[in-house]
Amino acid sequence: MTKISIEDLKRIREKTSKDTSLRHGATTIKITVHMGTCGIAAGAREVMNTLMEEMAQADRQDIRVVTSGCMGMCSSEPNVTVETEGEKPVMYQKMDSNRMRQVFKRHVILGEVQTDFALARI
Amino acid sequence: MREIALHILDIAENGITAGSDLIQILIDENRIENLLKVVIKDYGKGMSPEMVRTVTDPFITTRTTRRIGLGLSLWKEAAKRCGGDFSIESEPGKGTVVTATFRYDHIDRAPIGDIAGTITILIAGNPDIDFVYDHVIDGNRFTIDTRELKGELKESLTDPALLFHLKKQMEEELKKLAGNE
Numbered sequence: 475m476t477k478i479s480i481e482d483l484k485r486i487r488e489k490t491s492k493d494t495s496l497r498h499g500a501t502t503i504k505i506t507v508h509m510g511t512c513g514i515a516a517g518a519r520e521v522m523n524t525l526m527e528e529m530a531q532a533d534r535q536d537i538r539v540v541t542s543g544c545m546g547m548c549s550s551e552p553n554v555t556v557e558t559e560g561e562k563p564v565m566y567q568k569m570d571s572n573r574m575r576q577v578f579k580r581h582v583i584l585g586e587v588q589t590d591f592a593l594a595r596i
Numbered sequence: 597m598r599e600i601a602l603h604i605l606d607i608a609e610n611g612i613t614a615g616s617d618l619i620q621i622l623i624d625e626n627r628i629e630n631l632l633k634v635v636i637k638d639y640g641k642g643m644s645p646e647m648v649r650t651v652t653d654p655f656i657t658t659r660t661t662r663r664i665g666l667g668l669s670l671w672k673e674a675a676k677r678c679g680g681d682f683s684i685e686s687e688p689g690k691g692t693v694v695t696a697t698f699r700y701d702h703i704d705r706a707p708i709g710d711i712a713g714t715i716t717i718l719i720a721g722n723p724d725i726d727f728v729y730d731h732v733i734d735g736n737r738f739t740i741d742t743r744e745l746k747g748e749l750k751e752s753l754t755d756p757a758l759l760f761h762l763k764k765q766m767e768e769e770l771k772k773l774a775g776n777e
Binding site for chain 1: 666
């Protein structure tokens with residue numbers, strides 16, 4: 475039986491350990507990828523993959539990524555909701571990898587809501 | 597759904613919604629016996645016998661936003677059309693086990709797909725839930741247990757760099773597993 479090598483993971487963790495003090499700070503931005511059957515079939519996993527890539531590059535410990543179920547807006551899936559502390563959540567529709575990158579770089583990092591494919595402010 | 601791995605992501609989400617703190621996923625690829633078996637087990641709130649009987653009906657769902665629920669219906673159909681079988685065992689308060697089998701070489705069987713991506717996303721999106729992922733190919737087994745990983749690392753698995761590495765390792769191990777013919 476093979477197992478994942480925990481030693482490797484520990485090494486990676488040590489490399490990034492300088493950030494651990496920040497990691498316990500407050501979350502200021504929450505990004506939700508909606509992953510119901512509809513979202514998954516429409517490509518939510520690729521969107522989530524891209525988001526995780528961007529997160530790894532950005533190295534921001536105050537951003538939290540979570541998944542959730544269907545919201546009932548199946549026809550506009552994959553949907554992604556960005557919640558910035560103190561602001562109304564913005565929901566994006568028909569996301570793909572490129573749109574996710576754009577939303578992350580422009581909205582999450584710079585605070586510019588991408589109205590082109592925003593579905594609603596909730 | 598284009599991949600078995602996408603179905604798994606979908607069905608595992610049900611267990612998370614049911615409030616389970618542990619999800620177990622088993623994929624058993626037996627190329628000698630021409631059989632693929634996928635078992636997804638949760639320890640959530642479970643279902644009544646009535647619900648178990650009707651849950652694969654696309655017009656039955658627990659959610660309130662719409663009256664249609666497709667996840668389990670699609671999963672069952674996928675198994676049935678590949679000469680396989682499908683079953684759900686559930687008990688209120690205990691949890692649910694969903695088992696699907698496929699004829700391995702059936703022309704309609706979707707590829708396993710990006711299972712490492714599925715598992716990584718489940719772990720990343722649900723830091724408070726533990727996952728045990730078992731993958732067997734022709735008797736060779738590969739296992740990930742997030743309870744062990746968290747215990748060894750003494751922190752939750754949320755660091756994107758860590759998760760990325762975990763995914764890479766999974767992909768490599770699975771390649772090795774498949775090559776061991």
